[in-house]
Amino acid sequence: MQKDSFNIVLCGMGFMGTMHAQIYSRIPETRITAVVDTNPDGAATRLKELGLEVPVFATLQDALATVPSDVVDICVPTDQHEAFVREAAEAGKDIFCEKPITLTTDSAQRILQAVKAVHFQVGQCMRFWPQYEALQEIIASGKAGRLLSLSLQRRAGRTSHSVGDWLNKAERSHGAALDLHIHDTDYVLSLFGTPQAVTSVGTREHSGLNHIFTTYHYDNGPAVVAEGGWNYPAQWGFQMAFQAVFENGTVEFDSTATPSLTGTFGHEPKGEISFKKSVADSSSVQIGNLSDLGGYFSELRYFVDCLKTGKHPEIATGAQAAESLRVVEHEIQSADTRRTVNIPSL
Numbered sequence: 001m002q003k004d005s006f007n008i009v010l011c012g013m014g015f016m017g018t019m020h021a022q023i024y025s026r027i028p029e030t031r032i033t034a035v036v037d038t039n040p041d042g043a044a045t046r047l048k049e050l051g052l053e054v055p056v057f058a059t060l061q062d063a064l065a066t067v068p069s070d071v072v073d074i075c076v077p078t079d080q081h082e083a084f085v086r087e088a089a090e091a092g093k094d095i096f097c098e099k100p101i102t103l104t105t106d107s108a109q110r111i112l113q114a115v116k117a118v119h120f121q122v123g124q125c126m127r128f129w130p131q132y133e134a135l136q137e138i139i140a141s142g143k144a145g146r147l148l149s150l151s152l153q154r155r156a157g158r159t160s161h162s163v164g165d166w167l168n169k170a171e172r173s174h175g176a177a178l179d180l181h182i183h184d185t186d187y188v189l190s191l192f193g194t195p196q197a198v199t200s201v202g203t204r205e206h207s208g209l210n211h212i213f214t215t216y217h218y219d220n221g222p223a224v225v226a227e228g229g230w231n232y233p234a235q236w237g238f239q240m241a242f243q244a245v246f247e248n249g250t251v252e253f254d255s256t257a258t259p260s261l262t263g264t265f266g267h268e269p270k271g272e273i274s275f276k277k278s279v280a281d282s283s284s285v286q287i288g289n290l291s292d293l294g295g296y297f298s299e300l301r302y303f304v305d306c307l308k309t310g311k312h313p314e315i316a317t318g319a320q321a322a323e324s325l326r327v328v329e330h331e332i333q334s335a336d337t338r339r340t341v342n343i344p345s346l
Ligand SMILES: NC(=O)c1ccc[n+]([C@@H]2O[C@H](COP(=O)([O-])OP(=O)(O)OC[C@H]3O[C@@H](n4cnc5c(N)ncnc54)[C@H](O)[C@@H]3O)[C@@H](O)[C@H]2O)c1
Pocket: 011, 012, 013, 014, 015, 016, 017, 036, 037, 038, 039, 042, 058, 075, 076, 077, 078, 080, 098, 099, 100, 123, 124, 125, 161, 162, 163, 164, 166, 179
C-alpha cells in the first residue's frame, strides 16, 4: 500500500539529528513524532530552539511503543548504528541511517541482512551534493573530453562538538579516515566503481587515522587521488573541494570560494558553472561555511520520494555504503603498512 505521509522517529539529536530535524520541517509529507536520545535535556533544548514540540525518549523501544512511526532515522554515533538499524528493522520500520553505515564490514553485512524487508538508505550525501552531481553530469556528457585526473580534498579543524567526544575516540569513530574521508571514497566509487588497489599514507594519532592521502588505482582509468583530514587547527574551519582535469578543460569546486564551481573549457576564460540547486537553497540555514542544505536536503527528499512510490532507494544504498566502508578499510590498511593494497573483487 502506497502512503503519502510519514511519521519519523529521529534517533540522536546532536549535530546531524538537528540538521535532519530542520530538513524534515521542510518536507511536508513528514512529521517527527519522537526523538530518541540518551541526553534528553540536551535534545529537548535543541528541539525548543527549532520551535518543535516533540516528545523525547531514552530508548528506541520506548519510542516505538508509544508514538506512531513509519521511519526510524538514525543519527546516533557510528558505533551505535548496527544496534539501532537491527532494532528498527525487526520492528518493520523503514530506515535512514547516517554515514558511515557502521564501523566494520562484518557489521555492515549483518546490517544488510537485517534490512532486506524494509526501505533502507545511508547518508552518503555526496551522491546528492549539487556541485558533485554537476561534475558527474559533465563527465557523462563528454563535453570537456575524457577525464584525465580527479583530485578531491576534505579538510577540517580539530573537532570537539561530538557528545562524549566520541569522534575523537578511535574505537568509536575509526578517525577521520572513516568518518570524514569516506565521503570522497564513496563519491569516487559512484563515478568509477571499486578500484583495483589503493595506496595510502596518513597521520595516525591516539584518536585514529586523522589525515589520509589515497591514490585509487583504476586500470585504464583516470588518475584519482583524495585527501581527508580533521587535524587542522580547530579554528581553521571546513573545506571540501575537487579539481577535475579533462582533455579539453577543467572543473573546479571549492566550498570556501565564491563562486564555488568554476570551469575552464576550450579557449574560454575561467567562468562560473551553474548547477541545479537543492530545493531548500533559499533557507537561511548555515552549515559551517556552506550556505544551504545542499545534499543533506536532497538525500532525505529522495528517500521520502522512494517511500511514497514504494521503490527501494537506488542511490546511497546499503550495499554501496558497505562497499565504500570496505574500500576505506583497505585504505587504512595501506596507510598503516605503507604498502599498496589490492582490493579483492566480491
Ligand atoms: N552526512 C554527514 O555529512 C555527517 C556529518 C556529521 C555527522 N554524521 C554522522 O552522523 C552520526 C551522528 O554524528 P553527530 O555529529 O550528530 O554526533 P553528535 O555527538 O553531535 O550527536 C549524537 C547524538 O546521539 C545521542 N546519543 C549517543 N548515544 C546514544 C544512544 N545510545 N541512544 C540514543 N542517543 C544517543 C547523543 O546524546 C547526541 O545527542 C554519526 O554517524 C556521524 O558520522 C554525518
